[in-house]
Amino acid sequence: MQASYFLKKRLSTALFIIILLAITAGAVILTGFDFMAGFASIPKAAEWGITQFYPTAESLDKLPDILDKLLETIMLSIASTTIAGGAAVILAVLGSKTMQVHVIFSVICRGIASVFRNIDVSAWSLILLFSFGQHVLTGFFALFFVSFGFLTRAFTETIDEVSSHAVEALKAAGAGYFTIVFRSVIPSAIPRKLSWVLFMMETNIRSATLVGILTGTGIGFSFDLYYKSFNYHAASLVVICIVATILAIEFVSNTIRRMIL
Amino acid sequence: MSSMSSKSDGEMSKGIPNLAKKPFDKASFVLRFTLLSMLVLTIFSFISFDYKDIRVFAAIGEAINNLVAMFSKAQFTNFTFQDALLAVLVTICLALLTTVFGAVIALFFGLLAARNLSSPLLSSLIKGGVAFIRAVPTVLWVLIFAVPAGLGSVAAVIGMTFHSIGYLIKAYSESFEELDKGMIEALRSSGAGWWHIVFQAVIPSSKSYLMSWTFMRFEINCGAAVAMGAAAGAGGVGFDMFMASSFYLDMREVGAITWLILLFALVMETSATHLKNKLK
Secondary structure (H helix, E strand, C coil): CHHHHHHHHHHHHHHHHHHHHHHHHHHHHHHCCCHHHHHHHHHHHHHHHHHHCCCCCCHHHHHHHHHHHHHHHHHHHHHHHHHHHHHHHHHHHHHCCCCCCCHHHHHHHHHHHHHHHHCCHHHHHHHHHHHHCCCHHHHHHHHHHHHHHHHHHHHHHHHHHHCHHHHHHHHHCCCCHHHHHHHHHHHHCHHHHHHHHHHHHHHHHHHHHHHHHHHCCHHHHHHHHHHHCCCHHHHHHHHHHHHHHHHHHHHHHHHHHHHHC | CHHHHHHHHHHHHHHCCCCCCCCCCHHHHHHHHHHHHHHHHHHHHHHHCCCCCCCHHHHHHHHHHHHHHHHHCCCCCCCCHHHHHHHHHHHHHHHHHHHHHHHHHHHHHHHHHCCCCCCHHHHHHHHHHHHHHHHCCHHHHHHHHHHHHCCCHHHHHHHHHHHHHHHHHHHHHHHHHCCCHHHHHHHHHCCCCHHHHHHHHHHHHCHHHHHHHHHHHHHHHHHHHHHHHHHHCCCCHHHHHHHHHHHCCCHHHHHHHHHHHHHHHHHHHHHHHHHHHHHC
């Protein structure tokens, strides 16, 4: 009995590993990934990083330009996240199970959020390039759409978790729809919602670099410019600035999160 | 004197009943301050953006028209449907490969980074290094590895794996740290070695956490794989989309590829929700 239990367990683990290995092997063939080249590239990249990928005194001249672009990128992320948060609150209230006006309406709200969320930010950038071109608005809307989709889902779940009892009590006491929304649903879950917004802001600063490379704006554009002109010293300075910014934003948002939750 | 002050207190609280006696609340102060500063920064950034010569509202109107046209008249022209389907498969394989490599490596380092299974020095050393790895965006890792390896799937896989490792080490080590302290102590006092503790207690009891974190990373990597195709020439559907958008300038084809990406993403999300409910 006991022996067969362990045997079964071992067999299922072995099966899992074999299936995983088979899928991985298939993926290696399909993507054309070369193991030897992959392993060889790691020490090569390290060597290149140490010998060439560091800022020099000359590249420090570019620092004001880089900081200017960095500020634009940070502002872009903050603005898109904040606006998305505001818009997401409205859609989340309408889409939540606790406050839905009608089931069909709620499904539509969730569907809209799902579409925005499931198209990757890079895909949104390429789509919006047609309308705005290489413009800061392309990045703004790409980040806004994805944040809006993600935050709507997060807020909907938060509202359903936190406020269903309070809403029931208020409904029983005869409070109207808007009273319940503004006095209970929105304020009661604000710390958690803000925590999601801060998370999204961190994500957006990371994505903004990618969006910048694709749309030719902000810090991503600076990196792309120096990288493609083989000015690796300046490119490394850009990376250092990005890393410092992301670590700082993470620190600030963790501090805020600890204080409000 | 005291009667006067109590009288004025009374008068004040009649006028504004709740606010006058509310004690100072640090949490709500921080909350309001954060919300206010976000609002101010947003307004400031809208003022400071370089709008060039675009008339914003006209451009938004045009963008809506474009979006409607793009999605309602979606059509493949330069690629066939089969090409695009294969490209999506390549993208998913890129995500799968990087998630598997990342998960295997991160499992090992996650154990070393968990404070209850390792020494404090080693744990903080790994966690510090991981924080740095995560702070560099995925696309930059890929482009950095592209210098020695050339643009293509090798650089994309190694770069994306790097970022996945960073993310998963953090997630795994935090799940390990949530484990019951008594269990590890009990096993240790009965003479179990480190590997015994890991394979008989730590991994089995945190399995569902590990699975859901890994699947979440897989979803992130799917998005990243599309992005790397577009920004770093990694192949797959992202590259097709980049070609359709920036090279052929074919709006309708971009629409068709987007539909395909959306379809796959929705299938993925539904199965993820299914899996999560099953694991609960």
